[in-house]
Amino acid sequence: MIEVQHLTKRYGPTTAVDDVSFTVEKGEVLGFLGPNGAGKTTTMRVLTGYMPPTEGRAVVAGFDISDEPIEAKRRIGYLPETPPLYPEMTVRDYLLFVSRIKGVPRASRAARVNEVMERTRVADVATRHCGKLSKGYRQRVGLAQAVLHNPDVLILDEPTAGLDPKQIIETRQLIKEFGGDHTIILSTHILPEVSQTCHRVVIINKGRVVAVDTPDNLTARVRGSETMYVQVEAPAPADVQTALAAVSGVTHVSLAETRGPIAGYEVNSEAGRDVRRELASAVVVKGWGLLELRPLRMSLEEIFLHLTTEEVAHE
Amino acid sequence: MSNMLAIAQKELKGYFASPIAYIVIGFSAILFGWFFINLLYYFDRMAMQAGGGFGGPQSVNVNESLIAPLFLNVSVILLFTLPLVTMRTYSEEKRSGTIELLLTSPLTDLQIVMGKFLGGLVLYAAMLAVTVVHMAFLFAFGNPEWRPVVTGYLGLLLMGSCFLSLGLFISSLTRNQIVAGMITFAVFLLFWVVNWISTFTGPTTQAVLNYLSITEHLNDFTRGVVDTKHLVYYVSFIAFSLFLTVRSVDSERWRG
Ligand SMILES: Nc1ncnc2c1ncn2[C@@H]1O[C@H](COP(=O)(O)OP(=O)(O)OP(=O)(O)O)[C@@H](O)[C@H]1O
Ligand SMILES: [Mg+2]
Numbered sequence: 001m002i003e004v005q006h007l008t009k010r011y012g013p014t015t016a017v018d019d020v021s022f023t024v025e026k027g028e029v030l031g032f033l034g035p036n037g038a039g040k041t042t043t044m045r046v047l048t049g050y051m052p053p054t055e056g057r058a059v060v061a062g063f064d065i066s067d068e069p070i071e072a073k074r075r076i077g078y079l080p081e082t083p084p085l086y087p088e089m090t091v092r093d094y095l096l097f098v099s100r101i102k103g104v105p106r107a108s109r110a111a112r113v114n115e116v117m118e119r120t121r122v123a124d125v126a127t128r129h130c131g132k133l134s135k136g137y138r139q140r141v142g143l144a145q146a147v148l149h150n151p152d153v154l155i156l157d158e159p160t161a162g163l164d165p166k167q168i169i170e171t172r173q174l175i176k177e178f179g180g181d182h183t184i185i186l187s188t189h190i191l192p193e194v195s196q197t198c199h200r201v202v203i204i205n206k207g208r209v210v211a212v213d214t215p216d217n218l219t220a221r222v223r224g225s226e227t228m229y230v231q232v233e234a235p236a237p238a239d240v241q242t243a244l245a246a247v248s249g250v251t252h253v254s255l256a257e258t259r260g261p262i263a264g265y266e267v268n269s270e271a272g273r274d275v276r277r278e279l280a281s282a283v284v285v286k287g288w289g290l291l292e293l294r295p296l297r298m299s300l301e302e303i304f305l306h307l308t309t310e311e312v313a314h315e
Numbered sequence: 316m317s318n319m320l321a322i323a324q325k326e327l328k329g330y331f332a333s334p335i336a337y338i339v340i341g342f343s344a345i346l347f348g349w350f351f352i353n354l355l356y357y358f359d360r361m362a363m364q365a366g367g368g369f370g371g372p373q374s375v376n377v378n379e380s381l382i383a384p385l386f387l388n389v390s391v392i393l394l395f396t397l398p399l400v401t402m403r404t405y406s407e408e409k410r411s412g413t414i415e416l417l418l419t420s421p422l423t424d425l426q427i428v429m430g431k432f433l434g435g436l437v438l439y440a441a442m443l444a445v446t447v448v449h450m451a452f453l454f455a456f457g458n459p460e461w462r463p464v465v466t467g468y469l470g471l472l473l474m475g476s477c478f479l480s481l482g483l484f485i486s487s488l489t490r491n492q493i494v495a496g497m498i499t500f501a502v503f504l505l506f507w508v509v510n511w512i513s514t515f516t517g518p519t520t521q522a523v524l525n526y527l528s529i530t531e532h533l534n535d536f537t538r539g540v541v542d543t544k545h546l547v548y549y550v551s552f553i554a555f556s557l558f559l560t561v562r563s564v565d566s567e568r569w570r571g
Binding site for chain 2: 050078089103
């Protein structure tokens with residue numbers, strides 16, 4: 001549905017996007033993840049035909065965005081970083097105007113606008129001026145504007161930025177609903193959002209793609225070794241540390257926390273080797289109390305930091 | 316076509332939702348009224364001296380002595396009001412980010428530019444419509460020829476279109492509407508005064524300067540003459556400015 005090949009965009013001397021390639025299948029929700037200035041907005045602006053690429057090409061819904069921009073744009077809904085609202089228009093008038101320039105047939109415009117207002121929950125502000133809306137409502141009117149002409153492809157630049165937690169959940173729900181029959185690219189800084197709404201993630205840093213994968217695979221891929229968290233009640237933590245380190249397969253043991261006689265340890269072991277039974281018996285044999293034993297997973301935050309700081313070695 | 320009209324309607328609604336439309340129409344109505352009354356007194360005195368009285372058979376020609384100078388004075392009004400009409404057309408869209416909506420919608424750059432131009436033109440036409448009341452007064456109490464009045468309005472529409480298209484282009488160059496307005500005013504002023512020094516220069520320079528002056532081309536229209544020479548000047552001026560605007564929007568895309 002979306003095919004990006006060797007896309008490069010330079011602003012004078014700055015290279016904002018550097019040789020980016022990826023594809024998005026029909027019905028897929030792709031997350032675009034990256035720190036500030038990574039080039040997310042720039043990529044989206046090229047995909048939506050707002051600006052031409054310096055090099056490379058993008059095909060959206062079967063149409064090359066540079067060669068057949070009008071046909072491609074008919075099939076794209078775009079929510080820019082700042083929702084493009086006219087302050088002096090009421091929400092309904094604004095959506096009617098947008099539906100007109102997006103090519104919604106005259107006869108179905110009013111009904112379509114009402115339907116979308118219901119769906120994006122902005123119907124209660126239909127007669128309010130866009131300039132007087134709160135940030136959350138602006139964002140939702142922006143979303144309404146993007147889906148009006150029922151586009152094949154939705155491109156959303158930080159759709160949940162500035163929303164309160166309840167609205168964030170509602171918006172994610174909405175994105176999931178649209179995801180059924182639309183192809184979606186969304187950018188975000190918020191990592192849980194990616195695991196909750198996206199099928200696949202593109203991690204981009206300084207204009208380059210550093211990883212493309214499912215959220216689960218990313219987690220697995222970065223985890224080079226297994227880590228266990230073990231909590232033990234014993235008179236001397238040092239003894240416990242020595243005992244745990246003696247278990248075969250364990251590579252490293254560190255003391256994570258202590259509370260009186262209770263202490264927590266992080267135990268690293270060789271990748272793919274399950275040492276839980278051995279750890280448990282090592283503690284029990286000594287007569288100490290085993291309070292907790294669980295695997296530690298690397299969170300998306302850590303993966304993100306891992307991938308976007310110098311260690312690009314995984315590529 | 317439908318896309319162009321959509322943009323034009325949006326522009327017009329924008330003018331009337333802000334004070335701009337009211338300021339522009341009000342200001343021009345007041346100034347026009349002021350010119351009208353002054354010229355009317357002046358004309359009346361001349362007519363008395365000629366002995367014919369108002370509208371009498373021997374009287375001074377009302378078209379030549381009243382209506383033509385009145386039309387020429389309108390260019391002063393345009394100098395001040397039209398920058399207000401065009402200054403925000405592109406600047407404001409760029410500043411607020413709504414340009415992203417327009418440029419990612421299935422519209423061509425030309426449709427957007429033409430839509431904006433048309434929106435401004437309709438507002439300008441509304442501005443001129445107010446002055447028709449004064450003309451109606453002359454027709455009610457005197458017997459002017461209608462032909463110079465019609466061609467005069469045609470000339471004013473063309474001259475205003477030149478200013479509008481030029482202002483549109485200047486607005487597309489900056490995201491600050493105040494800067495756009497001030498540059499537009501300065502450039503209009505330049506086109507307005509460009510032939511003032513023509514009397515001190517040689518005949519060739521004089522011809523060139525007169526040709527460049529937007530207002531110089533209005534003279535014949537106010538006398539009831541539609542000369543192709545002037546039509547060509549106005550129409551090519553408008554076309555060229557609109558072309559420059561389309562180019563400017565396009566090159567802005569490349570620069571981002
Ligand atoms: N119009 C522009 N002119 C010059 N440089 C620009 C322009 N827009 C963006 N840049 C630069 O391009 C790079 C990428 O910017 P971009 O806005 O695409 O990042 P982003 O990933 O969207 O960041 P954020 O998370 O802050 O929104 C940045 O270094 C930025 O300074
Ligand atoms: Mg951005």
